[in-house]
Amino acid sequence: MLRKVDKSMFSTFERIKELAKSRGITLGALEEKLGLSRNSIYTIKNKKPSAERLQLIADYFNVSTDYLLGRTDNPRIASDDTASEYTTEDLRKMARNAKTFDGKPLTDEDVDAITNIIEIYLKGRK
Numbered sequence: 001m002l003r004k005v006d007k008s009m010f011s012t013f014e015r016i017k018e019l020a021k022s023r024g025i026t027l028g029a030l031e032e033k034l035g036l037s038r039n040s041i042y043t044i045k046n047k048k049p050s051a052e053r054l055q056l057i058a059d060y061f062n063v064s065t066d067y068l069l070g071r072t073d074n075p076r077i078a079s080d081d082t083a084s085e086y087t088t089e090d091l092r093k094m095a096r097n098a099k100t101f102d103g104k105p106l107t108d109e110d111v112d113a114i115t116n117i118i119e120i121y122l123k124g125r126k
Contacts, residue, residue: 012072013044019061034060038089086122091115 019085020030027041034056041057051065058065063075067120098106106114
């Protein structure tokens with residue numbers, strides 16, 4: 001009988017594997033650094049990790065657990081200081097992706113205005 005594999009577990013394993021690779025360490029070395037038993041990260045392919053284990057790995061890589069779980073592609077950890085997370089250029093890029101009510105692209109003046117409004121709003125939240 002074939003067992004149904006939860007794709008989110010596989011993506012969690014793949015994200016951990018990619019994070020380790022980007023740091024230049026093997027999964028075995030990661031397990032050792034975190035004090036985990038041998039092959040415990042490989043079990044995430046087929047078995048859901050505990051919240052504690054997931055948090056341990058997320059903390060090591062300084063990413064969110066939502067990122068590890070594949071719930072977001074943003075590895076940043078949410079913080080109360082949202083204004084400092086976004087540069088003016090980030091805000092401009094977001095505004096450029098917006099459309100008018102009739103589906104037309106925004107003008108450069110519209111993008112400037114929206115960027116300024118968002119920056120003022122975020123600075124006011126501090």
